[in-house]
């Protein structure tokens with residue numbers, strides 16, 4: 001595909017967004033941008049400074065934070081001022097506090113600006129919660145991925161097992177439900193399906209099946225046929 005499309009992927013926790021976004025980006029030779037990693041990186045900084053509830057302090061932290069992505073052979077790495085934070089931003093304390101941090105309007109304003117800058121040339125697959133609604137409202141292609149909470153918790157459970165991380169299925173499920181609640185009820189750009197987004201229920205679908213559906217949809221779009 002030659003067009004420099006903007007592809008927005010939104011949906012709740014563990015719907016499979018980042019997994020399929022990476023595959024799509026590779027197939028299309030596009031950039032992949034994980035916006036959740038940016039909110040996670042700020043949360044990681046804020047936990048160290050005891051600043052997760054202080055919006056002005058969070059904004060100051062962001063001022064000092066250069067957040068960048070780098071493609072390596074083993075996948076995409078996230079850097080905070082050149083420190084590799086790829087692993088630490090996935091820790092449970094970050095996961096359990098990121099929705100509170102990301103609800104602050106000034107935090108969103110700054111990160112949305114940075115995300116729009118990253119996406120400005122197109123040829124990008126960006127995933128998150130508000131990409132189709134707030135970050136890239138004019139994206140040519142928008143997806144909204146969902147799956148039952150049981151399946152999403154089971155995906156995380158299996159992912160943890162494969163990394164030898166002991167977790168409890170019920171606890172994971174509760175954490176996901178809590179994050180979904182906070183992300184869908186916050187005042188500024190809550191998680192919601194954009195009107196022009198293609199809804200894909202991935203319950204019972206494996207990764208390849210989801211990717212095939214997405215590619216079929218991209219190819220079916222009339223906006224592309226006109227180009």
Ligand code: CDP
Pocket residue numbers: 012013014015018035036037039040098099100102127128129130131179183
């Ligand atoms: O764990 P998972 O991969 O589902 O989440 P993530 O994409 O890493 O995002 C972590 C959190 O960041 C979400 O639960 C949201 O609170 C927040 N987020 C957001 O508010 N807006 C985005 N565009 C991306 C993430």
Ligand code: CDP
Pocket residue numbers: 011012013014015016017018019020155156159202205206207208210
């Ligand atoms: O980015 P998001 O939080 O939406 O989800 P993810 O991190 O891409 O996917 C969470 C887990 O579900 C990963 O271990 C994926 O391999 C797995 N997955 C799956 O089993 N089936 C799918 N259709 C999509 C993802």
